[in-house]
Amino acid sequence: MGDIPRKRHTMYKKEDGTLYREQVMGTKGFSGIQSILYHHYPPTSIVKSELLKDCSVHYEGQADLAHRHFYSHQYTEKTDAVMGRHYLLGNEDVLIGVVNPTEPMDFFYRNGDGDEVLFVHYGTGKVETMFGTLTYKPGDYIVIPIGTIYRVVPSEGDAKFLVIETNSWISTPKRYRNAHGQLLEHSPFCERDFHGPETLETHDDQNEYEVRTKSRGFMHAHTFNHHPLDVVGWDGYLFPYIFNVDDFEPITGRIHMPPPIHQTFEGNNFVICSFVPRMYDYHPEAIPAPYFHSNVNSDEVLYYVKGNFMSRKGISEGSMTLHPSGIPHGPHPGKIEASIGKKETLELAVMIDTFRPLRVVKQAQNYEDVEYKYSWK
Numbered sequence: 001m002g003d004i005p006r007k008r009h010t011m012y013k014k015e016d017g018t019l020y021r022e023q024v025m026g027t028k029g030f031s032g033i034q035s036i037l038y039h040h041y042p043p044t045s046i047v048k049s050e051l052l053k054d055c056s057v058h059y060e061g062q063a064d065l066a067h068r069h070f071y072s073h074q075y076t077e078k079t080d081a082v083m084g085r086h087y088l089l090g091n092e093d094v095l096i097g098v099v100n101p102t103e104p105m106d107f108f109y110r111n112g113d114g115d116e117v118l119f120v121h122y123g124t125g126k127v128e129t130m131f132g133t134l135t136y137k138p139g140d141y142i143v144i145p146i147g148t149i150y151r152v153v154p155s156e157g158d159a160k161f162l163v164i165e166t167n168s169w170i171s172t173p174k175r176y177r178n179a180h181g182q183l184l185e186h187s188p189f190c191e192r193d194f195h196g197p198e199t200l201e202t203h204d205d206q207n208e209y210e211v212r213t214k215s216r217g218f219m220h221a222h223t224f225n226h227h228p229l230d231v232v233g234w235d236g237y238l239f240p241y242i243f244n245v246d247d248f249e250p251i252t253g254r255i256h257m258p259p260p261i262h263q264t265f266e267g268n269n270f271v272i273c274s275f276v277p278r279m280y281d282y283h284p285e286a287i288p289a290p291y292f293h294s295n296v297n298s299d300e301v302l303y304y305v306k307g308n309f310m311s312r313k314g315i316s317e318g319s320m321t322l323h324p325s326g327i328p329h330g331p332h333p334g335k336i337e338a339s340i341g342k343k344e345t346l347e348l349a350v351m352i353d354t355f356r357p358l359r360v361v362k363q364a365q366n367y368e369d370v371e372y373k374y375s376w377k
């Protein structure tokens with residue numbers, strides 16, 4: 001996007017003869033994906049650096065091993081997209097929460113630890129980033145790479161994001177890519193379904209701007225002496241993008257297909273899956289509802305977006321369930337019989353499976369359905 005010099009790492013001059021500042025932004029040292037950006041000003045030039053606050057979450061003490069259910073819609077505080085994030089579950093690899101981003105951010109932000117995924121449950125607006133601007137709508141997964149400076153500018157109206165913060169990198173599953181990185185024909189999505197920044201707006205004013213950086217459990221504030229979105233051009237493979245869940249083409253079969261068919265993204269030690277409206281299994285004697293299953297080395301989180309979730313009772317929009325490894329889970333009483341002969345489901349849910357145990361953040365207890373663990377009686 002924008003303008004870049006013909007050859008990397010060569011002089012790229014402004015009209016007045018001074019140089020644009022080149023930044024190589026990559027992951028995994030210099031062996032992951034990367035982009036090269038050209039700034040008006042050095043991305044390092046700050047006039048003030050402060051420790052802003054402790055962001056560590058407080059987990060509950062050891063509880064009994066049981067299935068949990070939280071009504072995340074009961075968290076109603078309206079804030080900007082960053083400072084009001086309300087975390088419910090987490091471990092060493094991922095932090096899961098919600099936020100109701102109705103207010104604009106009066107600062108810029110970057111996550112210095114890993115990529116972020118913001119799933120838009122509802123609300124519209126735009127995300128202004130150093131790579132350009134993305135516009136979002138319900139059902140969007142907004143994927144923002146580590147270190148990307150951005151701010152969320154919501155449109156008017158109610159808004160809610162499911163927030164997934166990582167300390168690794170988000171990608172689509174490797175098994176859907178050929179040796180060249182192109183998405184294969186059996187993939188539930190293709191390149192056309194992924195949308196990078198639409199416009200690149202370059203700001204070159206030299207006022208003071210605050211950029212908050214989340215790093216190692218703390219929020220830091222850096223005051224820049226220039227606008228942080230001062231990029232005139234960039235190229236490369238690292239950039240924020242949007243994938244809308246309605247573009248996920250479900251994989252269906254004659255008999256029940258296992259959860260990996262829903263996989264959309266992966267990070268280190270976790271996956272993100274999309275349960276979308278789809279035709280049910282078509283074997284004449286098929287049982288469309290899932291069988292009871294033990295999670296093998298994974299904790300399963302489901303965030304219910306909309307539709308009548310086929311295998312559960314007592315679940316509402318915004319519900320978040322946690323089915324920990326070590327004990328089996330499955331459909332609620334009556335749901336197996338009810339699914340037989342049905343042609344389709346309209347459910348929409350996001351699942352996060354983590355390969356290391358999750359812990360419940362203490363404040364999640366405020367929204368807990370404490371009877372859930374007995375709901376299979």
Ligand SMILES: [Fe+2]
Nearest residue numbers: 293300323329
């Ligand atoms: Fe499951």
